[in-house]
Amino acid sequence: MFAHGGCVEPGRERGRRPSAGVAMSGCSATELHPAEETLGWSRADLAGVGASGLRDLYRGEPVLSAEIERLFHREWILVSSIERLPAVGSYQSVDLCGAPVVLVRVGEESIRAYHNLCPHRGLPIFSGEGDGGRFVTCPYHQWSFRITGELASLPQREQFSGADLDCVSLAEVDLGIWNGLIFVRLGSGGGEFGELVGDLDRRMSTFLAGPLVEVAQLSFEIESNWKFLVENHVDVYHLWYLHAKTLAAFDHARFEWERCGRGWWSFEPPKAPRHQPPLLHWLPEAEAEGLGAHLIFPNTMVVTSSSCVAAYDVRPVSPTRSKVTLRVRSVLGADPEALVEEIKAFLSEDVEVCEGLQLGAASPAFKLGPLASRHEQPLRHFHEELRASLLLQGE
Numbered sequence: 001m002f003a004h005g006g007c008v009e010p011g012r013e014r015g016r017r018p019s020a021g022v023a024m025s026g027c028s029a030t031e032l033h034p035a036e037e038t039l040g041w042s043r044a045d046l047a048g049v050g051a052s053g054l055r056d057l058y059r060g061e062p063v064l065s066a067e068i069e070r071l072f073h074r075e076w077i078l079v080s081s082i083e084r085l086p087a088v089g090s091y092q093s094v095d096l097c098g099a100p101v102v103l104v105r106v107g108e109e110s111i112r113a114y115h116n117l118c119p120h121r122g123l124p125i126f127s128g129e130g131d132g133g134r135f136v137t138c139p140y141h142q143w144s145f146r147i148t149g150e151l152a153s154l155p156q157r158e159q160f161s162g163a164d165l166d167c168v169s170l171a172e173v174d175l176g177i178w179n180g181l182i183f184v185r186l187g188s189g190g191g192e193f194g195e196l197v198g199d200l201d202r203r204m205s206t207f208l209a210g211p212l213v214e215v216a217q218l219s220f221e222i223e224s225n226w227k228f229l230v231e232n233h234v235d236v237y238h239l240w241y242l243h244a245k246t247l248a249a250f251d252h253a254r255f256e257w258e259r260c261g262r263g264w265w266s267f268e269p270p271k272a273p274r275h276q277p278p279l280l281h282w283l284p285e286a287e288a289e290g291l292g293a294h295l296i297f298p299n300t301m302v303v304t305s306s307s308c309v310a311a312y313d314v315r316p317v318s319p320t321r322s323k324v325t326l327r328v329r330s331v332l333g334a335d336p337e338a339l340v341e342e343i344k345a346f347l348s349e350d351v352e353v354c355e356g357l358q359l360g361a362a363s364p365a366f367k368l369g370p371l372a373s374r375h376e377q378p379l380r381h382f383h384e385e386l387r388a389s390l391l392l393q394g395e
């Protein structure tokens with residue numbers, strides 16, 4: 001009945017006891033983890049985001065619509081870095097999962113975000129990025145705005161005598177800056193910005209203590225649902241195996257991690273001291289040769305090493321395709337190509353697996369088995385936070 005080493009369908013043998021002399025196999029463990037509940041999603045939870053099963057989480061249009069509406073258009077999302085806005089008047093337009101947004105430097109120390117929509121008829125005013133000076137003019141009917149948002153002039157003003165033009169302005173969006181990274185929030189979810197990054201700021205304080213600047217940035221698309229890359233990032237279990245060569249220098253057995261606000265913090269030391277002075281020369285010895293991986297919920301992954309603090313965010317393009325943007329911060333004069341290669345060495349292995357998981361999710365047989373109790377626990381934490389965002393509207 002209990003074939004050695006085999007597994008029964010979840011629930012099929014529930015209530016039965018193995019007969020005397022039959023060893024307990026892994027089957028009982030499987031029974032404790034019905035597929036839909038492995039990541040904590042009950043059937044009711046799945047139905048709440050328009051999914052009829054676990055596969056839909058990674059392939060379904062209704063799930064992606066819920067994620068965009070309730071997460072990407074409601075909570076704090078990374079969109080840029082301060083180096084992209086070098087001078088007063090510099091602007092950068094951003095497509096945030098279909099929502100046009102623009103970032104503008106309005107003062108030496110001040111950056112604002114607006115919905116990139118003309119208040120007249122809704123045309124996006126800014127396109128691309130550049131230096132627009134102190135005013136921006138909409139090409140449709142030439143309404144002109146100060147970069148601080150106020151309407152400055154419009155043609156044929158007498159035709160609007162009944163309108164309160166003093167109230168017409170570009171609509172501002174919440175903006176937060178952490179370690180040179182610019183986040184915006186289109187809705188009111190996710191709590192205060194300080195709460196989002198506060199714990200990680202404390203845990204990463206030694207890395208952030210020095211003069212970091214963005215030395216490299218690149219974007220690329222992957223054939224994978226965005227969540228697979230986040231799950232992979234917080235998966236400790238795979239380090240020994242998938243990265244057997246690329247991360248061989250680090251002592252995974254001494255990997256430490258903790259839940260950090262809604263995100264995650266981790267650190268692992270090297271197997272043996274390499275006695276090389278770190279590029280981030282202010283790091284204390286205990287951290288100078290280790291590797292850290294961190295998550296700012298929901299989609300910003302951060303890596304800290306002796307040479308850089310790199311952030312890569314993943315945003316959905318479709319249920320099965322995502323855009324990744326890597327931003328590397330280090331000391332002025334650091335070799336950007338060498339730093340990008342350092343990250344790409346293991347990230348390309350991760351991407352290959354994520355694209356494979358996406359192929360797996362296309363199968364009608366796709367389901368999950370039990371997860372490692374400690375080294376895969378952060379995946380469950382991530383999904384717990386995800387459910388809180390997607391299912392607890394209005395709280």
Ligand code: FES
Binds near residue numbers: 123138140141142
């Ligand atoms: S839509 Fe911009 S001026 Fe009319």
Ligand SMILES: [Fe+2]
Binds near residue numbers: 232233346
């Ligand atoms: Fe990895």
